[in-house]
Amino acid sequence: xxxxxxxxxxxxxxxxxxxxxxxxxxxxxxxxxxxxxxxxxxxxxxxxxxxxxxxxxxxxxxxxxxxxxxxxxxxxxxxxxxxxxxxxxxxxxxxxxxxxxxxxxxxxxxxxxxxxxxxxxxxxxxxxxxxxxxxxxxxxxxxxxxxxxxxxxxxxxxxxxxxxxxxxxxxxxxxxxxxxxxxxxxxxxxxxxxxxxxxxxxxxxxxxxxxxxxxxxxxxxxxxxxxxxxxxxxxxxxxxxxxxxxxxxxxxxxxxxxxxxxxxxxxxxxxxxxxxxxxxxxxxxxxxxxxxxxxxxxxxxxxxxxxxxxxxxxxxxxxx
Ligand SMILES: Cc1ncc(C[n+]2csc(CCOP(=O)(O)OP(=O)(O)O)c2C)c(N)n1
Ligand SMILES: [Mg+2]
Numbered sequence: 001x002x003x004x005x006x007x008x009x010x011x012x013x014x015x016x017x018x019x020x021x022x023x024x025x026x027x028x029x030x031x032x033x034x035x036x037x038x039x040x041x042x043x044x045x046x047x048x049x050x051x052x053x054x055x056x057x058x059x060x061x062x063x064x065x066x067x068x069x070x071x072x073x074x075x076x077x078x079x080x081x082x083x084x085x086x087x088x089x090x091x092x093x094x095x096x097x098x099x100x101x102x103x104x105x106x107x108x109x110x111x112x113x114x115x116x117x118x119x120x121x122x123x124x125x126x127x128x129x130x131x132x133x134x135x136x137x138x139x140x141x142x143x144x145x146x147x148x149x150x151x152x153x154x155x156x157x158x159x160x161x162x163x164x165x166x167x168x169x170x171x172x173x174x175x176x177x178x179x180x181x182x183x184x185x186x187x188x189x190x191x192x193x194x195x196x197x198x199x200x201x202x203x204x205x206x207x208x209x210x211x212x213x214x215x216x217x218x219x220x221x222x223x224x225x226x227x228x229x230x231x232x233x234x235x236x237x238x239x240x241x242x243x244x245x246x247x248x249x250x251x252x253x254x255x256x257x258x259x260x261x262x263x264x265x266x267x268x269x270x271x272x273x274x275x276x277x278x279x280x281x282x283x284x285x286x287x288x289x290x291x292x293x294x295x296x297x298x299x300x301x302x303x304x305x306x307x308x309x310x311x312x313x314x315x316x317x318x319x320x
Contacts, residue, residue, distance in 0.1 A: 001032035001200070001256050004057035006281040007066055010289060011073055015235045021073055023086040028054035030198070030230030031162050033255035036061040037203035038130055038160050038223075041211040048114045048129035050098035050107035053088045054162060054229075055132055062097070070288045076295040083298040098131075105142030107131045112150040112157055119155075128214045130158040135175055136167020138184060147220065151188045156214035158207070159190075159222045162197065164229035169241040185222040196251055197225025200259040228252040 008027045015025040028035055031054045039061025042049050051058050060066065071079025072090040081090050081099070091099030098110055111129040118124040137143055138161060150157040163181055165172050178184065185192030191213060195206045203225065210221035228247065232239040246252070263269050 001036050001057050001259065002277055003066065003281045003284065004028065004032050004036070004060050005256055006278070007069065007285050007288075008056055010285050012231075012235050014073075014289075021087075022075060025073070025235040026053040026088060026233070027231040027235065028056050030227055030254055031055075031164065032057035033200040033203045033259060034160065034162055034195075034197035034225040034227065035132070037200065037207045038132070038158065038211075040204075041207050042128070042130055044095065044097065046096075046125075046127045048096040048098065048111050048118075048127065050091075050100070050111040050129070050131035051088075052100055052107065052132045052134070053103050054134075054164075058132070064097070066284065066288050067292065070292045071295065074289075074292050074295075075297050076292050077298040078292075078295045082303065084303065096127075096129075103134065104137045105133060105140040105146065108133065108143055108146030108157075108159060109149065112146050112153075112155050115150075115155045115157060116153060124156075126215050128156040128158060128211055130160065130211075132160045132162060134167060135161070135163040135165065135172060135181060136170060138181055139167075139175060147184075147188050147190060147222070150220045151190050154217070154219040156217075157220040158210055158214055159220065160207075161222060161224045163224055163226050165227075165246065166229055166233075166239075166242065168233045168237070171246075180224065182222065182224040188220075190220045190222050191218060193221070193223045195223060195225050197227035198251055198253045198255045198258055200255060201262070226251045227255070230254060 008029065011025050012027060014020045035055045035058035039058035042062055044063045049062050056069065068080050068090060072081055073087055075083040075086065077083045080092055088100050091097045093099060096114065098107060100107060108131055111131045115124060115129045118127060133143055147159065161181055167175055180194065182192040182194050193206050193210060195202050197203060206223055210223055214221050260274050264271055264274060
């Protein structure tokens with residue numbers, strides 16, 4: 001959570017400084033607990049993961065080195081997309097780590113499809129798949145089609161719904177008319193859970209339970225976490241449409257601050273140890289940025305045009 005926060009703050013400042021980052025920067029500020037709590041339950045190699053734009057913490061928890069993130073944002077040819085696709089559109093699909101297409105539901109059927117393909121070829125074993133969606137994304141056709149298919153096939157799919165109260169500038173009361181988004185799980189015959197996504201302990205518990213259920217044949221699991229988006233939609237957006245009144249009250253706090261306070265209150269760590277972790281995270285991020293800054297961009301005369309830019313990523317092809 002902390003490494004994700006520090007990394008994203010750095011990416012945000014590089015974006016605002018101009019020139020270093022092409023395309024947008026989308027942050028998961030305030031969603032780290034919900035995202036990381038899912039990521040730590042998954043195992044690279046065994047499971048499929050399709051993270052979305054607010055899942056930097058989940059990506060790190062899943063095992064993605066921060067260098068892969070920095071190389072993608074800075075367009076280095078050494079990155080997983082060889083500097084050919086930016087920011088959150090990165091992954092290693094051959095390893096079950098899906099490259100994001102869109103934030104609006106399309107990854108649900110991609111992850112469901114990967115699980116189905118593994119089952120048909122006898123490779124699924126006890127693997128599960130997970131992806132995320134926002135409150136706005138649950139209104140899209142892709143979300144409903146994907147979830148229905150996963151439910152009918154009883155696929156071991158975990159869908160984490162981060163209800164951060166806004167879809168860009170659209171508030172919840174203009175987004176859906178059911179009482180709670182978790183009601184949508186019932187309609188598809190899917191197990192549903194609600195959690196305060198600013199509470200790290202609660203998030204860890206709910207994802208542990210859901211992933212275990214999916215591994216043991218319980219079919220799709222949908223977890224709705226409530227929180228508030230603590231950044232703009234992207235760094236180009238100042239979120240001035242969020243009224244101050246929405247920033248108060250339970251479930252609107254900063255999960256990282258809350259988790260650190262709890263760790264100190266419970267005497268699991270001293271304040272100094274927490275500060276040391278901050279310094280360590282800053283050093284790791286600075287090191288990664290400085291290393292990647294010296295790495296080359298792609299050479300258009302040498303690059304091919306595969307959708308997944310390295311030959312190594314394309315199914316069935318390997319670099320010599
Ligand atoms: C078809 C389409 N329309 C619009 C967009 C731009 N867009 C990307 S994410 C987003 C809002 C998503 O809101 P939500 O699902 O609540 O996720 P959050 O951003 O809050 O994490 C929009 C409008 C898009 N990517 N695709
Ligand atoms: Mg939202």
